[in-house]
Amino acid sequence: MSEKTPKLRAALDGIPTYKPGRPAAADGPAAYKLSSNENPYPPLPGVLESAVTAAGSFNRYPDMACKGLMAELAERFSVPLSHLATGTGSVGVAQQLVQSTAGPGDGVIYAWRSFEAYPIVTQVSGATPVQVPLTSGEVHDLDAMLAAVTDRTRLIFVCNPNNPTGTVVRRAELEAFLDRVPGDVLVVLDEAYREFIRDEQVPDGIELYRDRPNVCVLRTFSKAYGLAGLRVGFAVAHEPVAAALRKTAVPFGVSQLAQEAAVASLRSEAALLERVDALVAERARVVEGLTGQGWTVAETQANFVWLRLGDRTVDFAAACERAGVVVRPFPGEGVRVTIGESAAMDLFLQAAAEFRKAL
Ligand SMILES: *Cc1c(COP(=O)(O)O)cnc(C)c1O
Numbered sequence: 001m002s003e004k005t006p007k008l009r010a011a012l013d014g015i016p017t018y019k020p021g022r023p024a025a026a027d028g029p030a031a032y033k034l035s036s037n038e039n040p041y042p043p044l045p046g047v048l049e050s051a052v053t054a055a056g057s058f059n060r061y062p063d064m065a066c067k068g069l070m071a072e073l074a075e076r077f078s079v080p081l082s083h084l085a086t087g088t089g090s091v092g093v094a095q096q097l098v099q100s101t102a103g104p105g106d107g108v109i110y111a112w113r114s115f116e117a118y119p120i121v122t123q124v125s126g127a128t129p130v131q132v133p134l135t136s137g138e139v140h141d142l143d144a145m146l147a148a149v150t151d152r153t154r155l156i157f158v159c160n161p162n163n164p165t166g167t168v169v170r171r172a173e174l175e176a177f178l179d180r181v182p183g184d185v186l187v188v189l190d191e192a193y194r195e196f197i198r199d200e201q202v203p204d205g206i207e208l209y210r211d212r213p214n215v216c217v218l219r220t221f222s223k224a225y226g227l228a229g230l231r232v233g234f235a236v237a238h239e240p241v242a243a244a245l246r247k248t249a250v251p252f253g254v255s256q257l258a259q260e261a262a263v264a265s266l267r268s269e270a271a272l273l274e275r276v277d278a279l280v281a282e283r284a285r286v287v288e289g290l291t292g293q294g295w296t297v298a299e300t301q302a303n304f305v306w307l308r309l310g311d312r313t314v315d316f317a318a319a320c321e322r323a324g325v326v327v328r329p330f331p332g333e334g335v336r337v338t339i340g341e342s343a344a345m346d347l348f349l350q351a352a353a354e355f356r357k358a359l
Pocket of ligand 1: 163
């Protein structure tokens with residue numbers, strides 16, 4: 001046998017692997033998964049039914065152009081069809097965005113810590129990640145991000161609210177930033193948690209994109225709409241960005257199940273947004289509970305809370321697990337806890353209280 005092995009791109013060396021939130025072990029102490037920012041509600045009956053019906057023809061390829069879903073999105077968000085592109089979750093679309101703009105030698109700027117998919121999709125394209133630390137208040141440092149722009153910068157991610165801190169950038173600062181970014185650099189506003197925002201000072205990216213050809217908005221059906229397992233997200237962007245996304249899409253990436261469930265979700269939006277309201281109320285209860293226990297909690301506008309625990313991160317996550325909830329530790333930094341079922345949040349608050357007392 002040959003001693004040789006296939007040559008792989010050097011760019012793949014050192015790419016961090018995406019760490020999915022751990023599930024609750026079937027036989028372990030933890031019953032609740034609060035580690036992936038999923039929606040704790042099961043599918044709405046009507047949405048489930050449309051997916052089940054679509055499953056009856058999965059011997060066929062899906063509609064590659066996602067025509068039904070695109071039409072529904074165009075109407076819902078008052079945008080032209082030509083400004084829409086869908087993908088296998090918004091992570092899929094994020095990867096297409098980087099592939100469309102940046103290759104070896106090009107820079108992709110994002111805050112850090114932020115969404116763990118950004119370094120992966122950047123490096124898969126062979127581009128260079130440029131990580132700009134969050135401020136001491138856990139917020140995007142837009143001035144520093146702007147200062148990091150060079151003539152090799154091709155794309156900037158702004159995660160609003162930011163995963164995993166839940167913090168937001170508000171209208172005035174975001175607009176001032178967008179006004180100063182060179183027009184040939186694409187700014188991607190990742191709004192995966194848009195529906196959970198209650199701060200009116202946080203702008204809707206779809207309003208900001210309208211007169212800014214270098215702004216692209218990413219949205220997903222995975223969080224508020226509860227379709228994480230079906231993998232469908234979308235981007236709103238001007239031509240030629242939207243056209244580039246359609247070119248870089250994996251053909252037939254979005255299944256017919258996902259397309260039908262997404263359309264049904266948009267048509268059941270009122271019921272889904274009621275669930276979001278309940279999660280937002282639960283978020284307020286959790287933040288209040290933690291603050292009452294003496295914790296400092298970053299102000300969150302998403303479906304999770306962030307506790308900066310430093311060296312205690314791993315111990316805290318273990319204590320939560322013993323109490324029945326799996327959270328998401330970022331060792332040495334902090335813990336992200338998804339807002340889930342009230343019973344789960346009770347267990348979490350109790351674990352947090354006990355951990356604090358023992359400090
Ligand atoms: C969860 C999340 C997404 C959405 O991922 P999907 O691929 O659509 O499931 C995108 N961006 C951020 C910041 C997220 O946290």
